[in-house]
Amino acid sequence: xxxxxxxxxxxxxxxxxxxxxxxxxxxxxxxxxxxxxxxxxxxxxxxxxxxxxxxxxxxxxxxxxxxxxxxxxxxxxxxxxxxxxxxxxxxxxxxxxxxxxxxxxxxxxxxxxxxxxxxxxxxxxxxxxxxxxxxxxxxxxxxxxxxxxxxxxxxxxxxxxxxxxxxxxxxxxxxxxxxxxxxxxxxxxxxxxxxxxxxxxxxxxxxxxxxxxxxxxxxxxxxxxxxxxxxxxxxxxxxxxxxxxxxxxx
Amino acid sequence: xxxxxxxxxxxxxxxxxxxxxxxxxxxxxxxxxxxxxxxxxxxxxxxxxxxxxxxxxxxxxxxxxxxxxxxxxxxxxxxxxxxxxxxxxxxxxxxxxxxxxxxxxxxxxxxxxxxxxxxxxxxxxxxxxxxxxxxxxxxxxxxxxxxxxxxxxxxxxxxxxxxxxxxxxxxxxxxxxxxxxxxxxxxxxxxxxxxxxxxxxxxxxxxxxxxxxxxxxxxxxxxxxxxxxxxxxxxxxxxxxxxxxxxxxx
Numbered sequence: 286x287x288x289x290x291x292x293x294x295x296x297x298x299x300x301x302x303x304x305x306x307x308x309x310x311x312x313x314x315x316x317x318x319x320x321x322x323x324x325x326x327x328x329x330x331x332x333x334x335x336x337x338x339x340x341x342x343x344x345x346x347x348x349x350x351x352x353x354x355x356x357x358x359x360x361x362x363x364x365x366x367x368x369x370x371x372x373x374x375x376x377x378x379x380x381x382x383x384x385x386x387x388x389x390x391x392x393x394x395x396x397x398x399x400x401x402x403x404x405x406x407x408x409x410x411x412x413x414x415x416x417x418x419x420x421x422x423x424x425x426x427x428x429x430x431x432x433x434x435x436x437x438x439x440x441x442x443x444x445x446x447x448x449x450x451x452x453x454x455x456x457x458x459x460x461x462x463x464x465x466x467x468x469x470x471x472x473x474x475x476x477x478x479x480x481x482x483x484x485x486x487x488x489x490x491x492x493x494x495x496x497x498x499x500x501x502x503x504x505x506x507x508x509x510x511x512x513x514x515x516x517x518x519x520x521x522x523x524x525x526x527x528x529x530x531x532x533x534x535x
Numbered sequence: 536x537x538x539x540x541x542x543x544x545x546x547x548x549x550x551x552x553x554x555x556x557x558x559x560x561x562x563x564x565x566x567x568x569x570x571x572x573x574x575x576x577x578x579x580x581x582x583x584x585x586x587x588x589x590x591x592x593x594x595x596x597x598x599x600x601x602x603x604x605x606x607x608x609x610x611x612x613x614x615x616x617x618x619x620x621x622x623x624x625x626x627x628x629x630x631x632x633x634x635x636x637x638x639x640x641x642x643x644x645x646x647x648x649x650x651x652x653x654x655x656x657x658x659x660x661x662x663x664x665x666x667x668x669x670x671x672x673x674x675x676x677x678x679x680x681x682x683x684x685x686x687x688x689x690x691x692x693x694x695x696x697x698x699x700x701x702x703x704x705x706x707x708x709x710x711x712x713x714x715x716x717x718x719x720x721x722x723x724x725x726x727x728x729x730x731x732x733x734x735x736x737x738x739x740x741x742x743x744x745x746x747x748x749x750x751x752x753x754x755x756x757x758x759x760x761x762x763x764x765x766x767x768x769x770x771x772x773x774x775x776x777x778x779x780x781x782x783x784x785x
Contacts, residue, residue: 308558309625309648349625349648373623373650375559375599398559398599400623400648450780453704530700 290332291387293417298392305342307395311349312340312437313357313368314403314444317411318461320470322426323477325441326361326413327433329421335434336425338441340399353402360422362412367460367527368402371447372440375399379436399436403444405460449479454530456497456523467505467513468492495531497523540582541637543667548642555592557645561599562590562687563607563618564653564694567661568711570720572676573727575691576611576663577683579671585684586675588691590649603652610672612662616654617710617777621697622690624649629686649686653694655710699729704780706747706773717755717763718742745781747773 287295315326327336339360343352353368375398384394413422425431427445430438451457457478458471472488492498499519504512537545565576577586589610593602603618625648634644663672675681677695680688701707707728708721722738742748749769754762 306558306646306648308556343625345646346627348627349623352625370622372620373599375593375602375650377596377598396556396595398556398650400625446779450704453780454700529696530703 288332290330290418293331294387294391294393297417298390301342302392304344305392306345308398309343310340310397310399311343311353311356312338312374312399312401312440313353313360314338314401314441315357315361315363315366315411316403316405316427316444316448316461317408317424318405318474318477319408320462320473321477322428324408324424324426325430326411327423327425327431328360328413328415328419329423329431330434331418331420333434334432336431336437337419337434338437339422349400353400357402357404360414360416362414363404363406363410366404366406366410368404369447369451370400370402372443373398373400374436374440374443376436383435399440401440401444403448405448405457407461407463410460445478452478456495456518456526456531459518459520459523465501465503465515465517467515469513471516495522495526497526538582540580540668543581544637544641544643547667548640551592552642554594555642556595558647559593560590560647560649561593561603561606562588562624562649562651562690563603563610564588564651564691565607565611565613565616565661566653566655566677566694566698566711567658567674568655568724568727569658570712570723571727572678574658574674574676575680576661577673577675577681578610578663578665578669579673579681580684581668581670583684584682586681586687587669587684588687589672599650603650607652607654610664610666612664613654613656613660616656616660618652618654619697619701620650620652622651622693624651624686624690624693626686633685649690651690651694653698655698655707657711657713660710695728702728706745706768706776706781709768709770709773715751715753715765715767717765719763721766745772745776747776 317324326339328339329336341356343349357368358364380397384391387394408424415422452475458474461474462470468489472483476483497519498516501515501517503515505515506512567574576589578589579586591606593599607616607618608614630647634641637644658674665672702725708724711724712720718739722733726733747769748766751765751767753765755765756762
């Protein structure tokens with residue numbers, strides 16, 4: 286007797302054969318931040334002791350980026366989150382073991398290259414959803430990840446490395462931080478992504494030089510210490526730097 | 536009567552249907568440097584007034600990166616050149632116009648996503664080759680590019696932007712410069728890639744801080760001025776930084 290998981294695979298095999306481009310899949314590494322830890326969104330596969338990055342297939346008549354946004358929205362409910370394509374994963378046997386025992390004409394069993402995207406968001410924006418093939422969708426701390434299927438650990442590791450490298454030439458923080466934030470909160474985000482402590486004075490100077498911050502007249506009230514200044518991102522400079530990199534570097 | 540170009544397309548349609556993965560192609564932006572200008576390698580298509588990036592299809596049993604190295608070697612004769620996958624291009628109609636008028640069962644007429652790689656080399660390492668579909672293979676100055684087919688201009692522009700951004704966190708120069716070089720020669724490379732003049736003192740300080748250079752006891756003799764120092768790259772630090780980014784940035 287076929288398991289529920291196999292029955293659903295077979296259903297989607299027919300649908301995808303009709304509707305999706307062969308050889309291509311999309312996987313999303315969705316980073317979330319809650320001012321104290323960095324997490325990613327994972328789904329747990331039914332009947333398997335394995336978790337997966339939210340992903341899917343590309344429709345035949347759909348642009349690649351549009352497919353990534355659609356899949357992200359289907360799996361997380363999140364719209365208008367900045368997605369960054371970072372690498373395509375194409376080893377020959379990357380998905381092979383997963384479909385052992387299934388018939389060769391199962392559409393999902395063919396060889397797939399997966400185009401990796403990462404997204405940066407805050408938890409409040411996202412409602413994790415489950416679909417037919419999964420029975421859980423949860424935020425997991427990047428330091429305590431469960432067992433991931435296929436090469437999804439490699440995809441995650443590469444996304445984290447790209448995010449870290451990206452901090453050197455591209456702004457980060459929009460979508461991850463509240464609209465108004467303090468310099469220590471921004472520094473904490475950098476420290477968590479980089480996984481190391483940073484010098485406060487150097488951080489302040491470097492951030493200020495980039496010109497992506499607007500200092501507000503408001504301060505954050507309520508603490509025991511001097512009320513810290515609040516900042517917002519200067520969206521024009523931020524978006525320009527997101528597209529073309531920081532000007533300062535060379 | 537079928538043109539020669541069509542006859543060759545049909546021949547490869549049969550071969551590729553058998554041997555290659557559907558939906559996926561690979562295009563290479565091969566940058567070369569001759570101490571005064573930055574060029575890329577292009578092939579001219581037979582019977583077309585269009586040039587193309589050297590590219591090809593991925594074999595069914597071949598890892599993606601291996602396919603990129605194979606295609607680069609087939610088209611340029613170049614081995615052991617550092618290839619950097621930078622983006623996958625996946626708009627729906629990116630290759631559509633090119634095959635107008637050809638039958639729909641021509642394998643090459645299907646929708647393809649193209650995985651872009653860039654390579655850095657010097658002219659001496661490469662022997663441009665032509666294949667059945669092209670009648671020329673030449674180095675072209677990036678400031679004077681001919682008419683490129685499909686979305687190859689976008690692929691080139693993206694590669695150049697990635698190369699520029701990469702200068703901020705990753706070393707560049709190995710493969711582009713002779714084994715021993717002077718600081719002004721290295722600076723000239725940066726200026727050409729960035730397309731702007733750099734301050735000599737800042738460049739020297741920043742380069743020195745990265746720790747990727749070994750200063751030799753030799754100097755470059757023969758000029759009218761004081762003989763400039765020669766440098767080589769410290770391969771261990773260089774390769775570490777190539778893999779993981781410069782340590783200094785944050």
